[in-house]
Amino acid sequence: MSVPELSSETLSAIRLTIELAAITTVILLLVGTPIAWWLARSKAWWKEAIATVVALPLVLPPTVLGFYLLVALGPSGPGGQIASLWGARTLAFTFEGLVIGSVIYSMPFVVQPIRNAFEAMGERPLEVAATLRASPLRTFWSVALPLARPGFLTGAVLGFAHTVGEFGVVLMIGGNIPGETKVLSVAIYDYVETLRWAEATVLAAGMVVFAFIVILTMTLIEKRVARPGK
Amino acid sequence: MMSLRSLAAGLVVAAISLPASMAAAAETNVAVAANFTEAAKEIAAAFKEKTGDEAALSFGSTGQLYTQISQDAPFEVFLAADDERPAKAVSEGYAVEGSAFTYAIGKIVLWSTDADLVSGEDTLRSGDFNKISIANPTTAPYGAAAVETMKALGVYDDLEPKIVQGNNIAQAFQFVQTGNAELGFVALSQIAANSEGSRWEVPVDLYTPIKQDAVLLKKGEESAAAKAFLDFLKGPEAGAIIEKYGYGTAAGS
Incomplete structure (x- = not known):
């Protein structure tokens, strides 16, 4: 089979999508880890309320998030105030705006597996580390993180993949700007709407293959990582 | 997915x-x-x-x-x-x-919620704004008419980097309404009922009816x-x- 030629428009959408997913995943690992740690360890009675807030994007339609973001990123919301620091008016229609949206939207996919991993290792390893006089920070780095590795891998892969698959939120706050906010899912949608089905087919099939590989890889990695521990 | x-x-x-x-x-x-x-x-x-x-x-x-x-x-x-x-x-x-x-x-209008922003085609020529919202010109005729208008006025090349696209004319309107874009080409029908903001009804000779x-x-x-x-x-x-x-x-x- 010959490889169909991709237009520069399509290539830029692919590049943009990978960039968005990668940056979002890194931010989510940085932000999500302390949240997951706290959710796994805290005894606060209201922690499940916080967990619920984190999980909300799982069930909310992307249009709800998109609508709130459109208002929040705009001149009358906090996003507009931040944007005014460099003389812009809004964070909507920008790559940064998409990153903010994606971080919120994909948060549960990263936090949940990491939290599960932290919970699964139990108190015991941490107590042992404490009796060996490891500082809490040292314990976290040398004991908790390695033990929770499968959770981190799952979270990172899911966060990345889910951001690649994001559509509704981007459609509502992106403004369809090539090279800035026109990601793969929106490009496919555009192709379908304009009846350019040849291009749509190539991209859509690519997404199916991508999703298959992601999920399969994740399952295999999880199995492999989990084994030595047992 | x-x-x-x-x-x-x-x-x-x-x-x-x-x-x-x-x-x-x-x-x-x-x-x-x-x-x-x-x-x-x-x-x-x-x-x-x-x-x-x-x-x-x-x-x-x-x-x-x-x-x-x-x-x-x-x-x-x-x-x-x-x-x-x-x-x-x-x-x-x-x-x-x-x-x-x-x-x-259908008729298109250049519209802003800001009462002083839109005065006429000069507004487009001045380019004194960050974002201008239109409907996706490849799928929405109102978007195509907006592009035609900007081309007829010879401002399209200058304004292109400032264009944001709504998926349809309703979304193009939404972008202006929420203030994310200062102005945009919307359908006259969308703002016929209110008198807020400022507007310029685009002369019909600038775009195909x-x-x-x-x-x-x-x-x-x-x-x-x-x-x-x-x-x-x-x-x-x-x-x-x-x-x-x-x-x-x-x-x-």
Whole structure:
């Protein structure tokens, strides 16, 4: 089979999508880890309320998030105030705006597996580390993180993949700007709407293959990582 | 992945609603271009009052609706935002030959919620703004008209980096309404009812008239309600509503 030629428009959408997913995943690992740690360890009675807030994007339609973001990123919301620091008016229609949206939207996919991993290792390893006089920070780095590795891998892969698959939120706050906010899912949608089905087919099939590989890889990695521990 | 999910959902919806539409004889499913939303609702209400028949309206961009129709969506009538898609529907065999007619002529307006921003074509020439919102010109005729206007004024190349696209004219309006874009090309029908902000009604010689055509789809060929709705749409009562919402009619202008 010959490889169909991709237009520069399509290539830029692919590049943009990978960039968005990668940056979002890194931010989510940085932000999500302390949240997951706290959710796994805290005894606060209201922690499940916080967990619920984190999980909300799982069930909310992307249009709800998109609508709130459109208002929040705009001149009358906090996003507009931040944007005014460099003389812009809004964070909507920008790559940064998409990153903010994606971080919120994909948060549960990263936090949940990491939290599960932290919970699964139990108190015991941490107590042992404490009796060996490891500082809490040292314990976290040398004991908790390695033990929770499968959770981190799952979270990172899911966060990345889910951001690649994001559509509704981007459609509502992106403004369809090539090279800035026109990601793969929106490009496919555009192709379908304009009846350019040849291009749509190539991209859509690519997404199916991508999703298959992601999920399969994740399952295999999880199995492999989990084994030595047992 | 998301698009696949929604495709599957769409198929399920289509499968469920298809038998329903065939069962209810006095109901007709009408696909309506987003810009005509408010007028269509009022026309459907007047239609129901007069005939007792129900017109169930589905809104979307013309391109999106056309794609759905080509995939056997259960629509009987198609009110497009252009005259191309209805003609194409006829030539592709989705619509009944000879049934297409122009029900409204759309007008575009440059609009801002800021009362001082839009003064006329000078506003476009000055380029004194960050973002200008238009509907996606490849799928929405109002977006194409906006691009045509900017090209006719010779400002398109300068403004291109500032353009943000809504998926349809409703979203282009939303971007301006929420202040994310300072101004944008919207349909006159969207702001005909309010007097807020500032606006410039684009002279009709700057863009090709947006002839909005309606067509009877093959699925509605045997539906009395679908035909009655189209007849009603041609009549004077509907015409008055259409003009009230800021459109021209073939008869009126």
